[in-house]
Amino acid sequence: MLFSGLFDLSWWGYLLVVLALTHVTIAAVTIFLHRHQAHRALDLGPLPSHFFRLWLWLTTGMVTKEWTAIHRKHHAKCETAEDPHSPQTLGLNRVLWGGVFLYVKESRRAETMERYGHGTPDDWLERHIYTPGQKLGIVLMLAIDIALFGLVPGVLIWGMQMIWIPFWAAGVINGIGHFWGYRNFASSDASTNIVPWGILIGGEELHNNHHAYATSARLSNKWYEFDIGWFYIRLLEMLGQARVKKVAPTPRLTRARQTIDLDNLQAVITHRYDVMAKYMKSLRQIYREEAGKLKASLDAKALKSLRRRLGDDVETLSIQDRRHLEAVLEKSSRLFLVVEMRRELATLWQRSTASQEELIVRLQDWCRRAEESGIRQLEEFSQRLRSYAI
Numbered sequence: 001m002l003f004s005g006l007f008d009l010s011w012w013g014y015l016l017v018v019l020a021l022t023h024v025t026i027a028a029v030t031i032f033l034h035r036h037q038a039h040r041a042l043d044l045g046p047l048p049s050h051f052f053r054l055w056l057w058l059t060t061g062m063v064t065k066e067w068t069a070i071h072r073k074h075h076a077k078c079e080t081a082e083d084p085h086s087p088q089t090l091g092l093n094r095v096l097w098g099g100v101f102l103y104v105k106e107s108r109r110a111e112t113m114e115r116y117g118h119g120t121p122d123d124w125l126e127r128h129i130y131t132p133g134q135k136l137g138i139v140l141m142l143a144i145d146i147a148l149f150g151l152v153p154g155v156l157i158w159g160m161q162m163i164w165i166p167f168w169a170a171g172v173i174n175g176i177g178h179f180w181g182y183r184n185f186a187s188s189d190a191s192t193n194i195v196p197w198g199i200l201i202g203g204e205e206l207h208n209n210h211h212a213y214a215t216s217a218r219l220s221n222k223w224y225e226f227d228i229g230w231f232y233i234r235l236l237e238m239l240g241q242a243r244v245k246k247v248a249p250t251p252r253l254t255r256a257r258q259t260i261d262l263d264n265l266q267a268v269i270t271h272r273y274d275v276m277a278k279y280m281k282s283l284r285q286i287y288r289e290e291a292g293k294l295k296a297s298l299d300a301k302a303l304k305s306l307r308r309r310l311g312d313d314v315e316t317l318s319i320q321d322r323r324h325l326e327a328v329l330e331k332s333s334r335l336f337l338v339v340e341m342r343r344e345l346a347t348l349w350q351r352s353t354a355s356q357e358e359l360i361v362r363l364q365d366w367c368r369r370a371e372e373s374g375i376r377q378l379e380e381f382s383q384r385l386r387s388y389a390i
Contacts, residue, residue, distance in 0.1 A: 005150035016151050021157070021162040023202075025059045029067075029169055030202035030229040031236075037064055037120055038071045041217035044235060045241035053121065057137035058144075059161050062127070064095065066107040068098040071117050073106070073173075075214055076111060076116070078189040079085035084112075085174040088190050092179050099170030136274035138162065160278035168201050177207035184221055185212035185273035186280055196225040212273040214250035256386040260364040262356060268363065269349045278384060282377035283338050290332045334375055341370065341378070 009017065032052035035041045042051075056062055070084050079088045084106040087095045095102065104110055119125075130137070141161065146154035172194070181192030191211035197341040198205040198219060206219040206227060213221075218229035236242035251271045257264055268275055329336040344366060348359055363385070 005146065005154060006148050009149070009153075014149065014157065017149070018157055018160045021059070024055060024299040025161065025164060026200075026202040026204075027229065028055050028169070029060075029234055030204055031232060032056070033062075033064065033067050034071065034204070035229070035233070036216050037068045039215050040119075041215050041244070042248055043243040044236070048236055048241050050125075053125070053130060057134065058141040059138070060165050061134040061138045062165070063107070063131050063134055065113060065117040065131075067103075068120050069113050069115070070103060070106045072116040073112050075211070078191075078211070079178070085170070086190075087175050087179045092175055095178075096171045096175035099174050100166035103166075103170050116149045140177060169204070173201060173204050175205060177204070180209070183208045184277060185209070186276040187211045187273065193225075196222070196388055198225070198227045198229065203229035209248070215246050216248040218247045221376065234260075252389050253384070253387040254389045256383045258386075259359050260367065260386065262360065263390055264386065264388060265348075265356065265360050265363055267390045268385060271388055272349045272390065275385070275388070276342075276346070279342055279381060282381050283342065285377050286334055286338055286375065290335050294331060337373060338375065338378060341366065 007013075029043075032044065032049065033056070036044050036049070053064065056064075073082070074084055074086075077083045079086045081089055083089060085095050085099055087104045090102070142155070145158040145161075148154065149157055176194055177192060178190045179192070180195045181257065182196075183192055185208055187208060189211055190197045191208045193208045194205045196206070203219045203226075206221070206225055206346070209221045209225070210216070210219050217233055218227060218230040220230060233242055237244060249270055251274045252267070329339060348363060354362070367382040367385055370378040373379070
């Protein structure tokens with residue numbers, strides 16, 4: 001009797017059911033909550049929109065406004081003390097294993113909800129069922145699972161559904177996705193791509209790509225990366241149930257200009273993450289050339305630390321780390337120059353009161369100094385900068 005339900009499956013049958021049900025939940029989070037609600041990267045038709053809301057009510061009990069507000073605040077305050085779930089400030093273990101508690105804590109902040117929760121659903125269903133009855137949904141899901149699969153399998157399946165998002169989304173993505181992995185783009189935060197195949201967590205594995213282009217409906221960027229959430233969005237688009245509003249821009253290169261113009265400046269700023277990724281590639285080449293010379297004055301630990309710090313924004317380092325980096329860079333005039341020019345280049349798209357004309361002059365001067373530096377990598381990179389076009 002304990003195992004009696006509408007479906008009597010083998011153990012691997014129940015496993016497939018768990019994977020299928022939790023995958024639908026992951027798709028609802030990444031497509032509806034994340035890309036549609038939080039970032040407005042796409043519009044959804046009423047059919048998938050209402051389905052995702054219903055499914056999330058049944059399987060997570062999350063309120064759309066709360067999730068959206070907390071995620072928007074995460075982007076606005078990333079890696080600071082005000083970030084709701086940064087492993088850089090709170091520690092990896094706390095976010096990985098206790099991310100759901102950080103979410104609940106932040107959801108109770110009225111200021112966060114008011115400032116970041118605008119534009120989310122506010123219809124009759126939201127006001128009378130989904131928000132006030134958020135716990136009712138998961139209880140109803142428990143009853144459905146038991147009716148379909150029997151008491152013991154139903155409870156176990158329901159339990160897996162309940163922990164799936166707290167662990168994978170609140171824990172793994174918010175934790176490991178800001179702590180370990182590879183980076184395509186030198187974004188100002190610590191975001192990483194965990195693996196290049198975004199399947200298990202719906203494409204959210206490509207977290208560095210997302211932080212670089214937060215309003216992009218597609219999270220994959222390189223040819224070898226796969227975002228299954230984007231695959232589903234394209235299917236919905238073919239069915240007339242979705243409309244993509246924005247994706248990450250693809251750099252366009254033309255013949256290098258002799259003189260920097262407004263089009264070139266705007267292209268460099270638009271593709272700033274690609275610009276910095278290519279610059280870091282040049283910087284690492286120079287580091288490898290200089291490392292042999294530095295071995296005489298630096299031990300292996302100091303060299304490893306230098307390599308790790310080269311891509312960091314000096315302003316974000318602690319006073320101790322900054323002084324250490326500066327002391328090491330004094331031993332290599334070439335590395336000192338390319339690190340300093342990296343900082344100067346980044347000021348082009350950071351908040352500035354400079355006019356477009358002033359920025360054009362600054363970019364032209366930067367390219368001139370790079371080409372006169374005597375450093376091959378800087379000279380080649382300057383030519384690439386002159387080639388960016390809208």
